[in-house]
Amino acid sequence: MTLERHPGGVGAAITKIVAELGWDTCADIAQVSEGTVRNWSNDRSRQTPPIAAAMRLDAAFVAATGREAPIHAAYAKFLDQSARPSADIEKIVAITQSALKEGGEGGAALVAVIQNPSDPRRRRLAHRECLEAADAFNEAAKHLDDGGEA
16 A cells, blocks of 8 residues: 655655665664654654664665755755744635635536536536636645745
């Protein structure tokens, strides 16, 4: 089963390291079991690597690939986002209102199609309303992904 991981999160960082070095090597480097490394890579797990293990894994990754240290990058992004003022609450409220409004209109238009499926005007309206709802929800998701800079 493929686990969903937050892009840029610690779980994704561990997975990136494992993809290069392998589960067994990462376990050896971190001085833990493979199961523990798997838990670290799972965003649903509350386990995270201790700082010493994270530094060893990052160092091994950098030595093997020459690329940026993934765990360090994940924590740096988290720190950067958490240090931002949360003054964008008004924007979050506006985006939420828009997404819910458009979603409701899309849902209502779909119900109208169910009530009269052979009406082409209702189908066109439902199509347009669903696209507007998708756009509104995508805007909300973009706002969440970039930490509020949408």
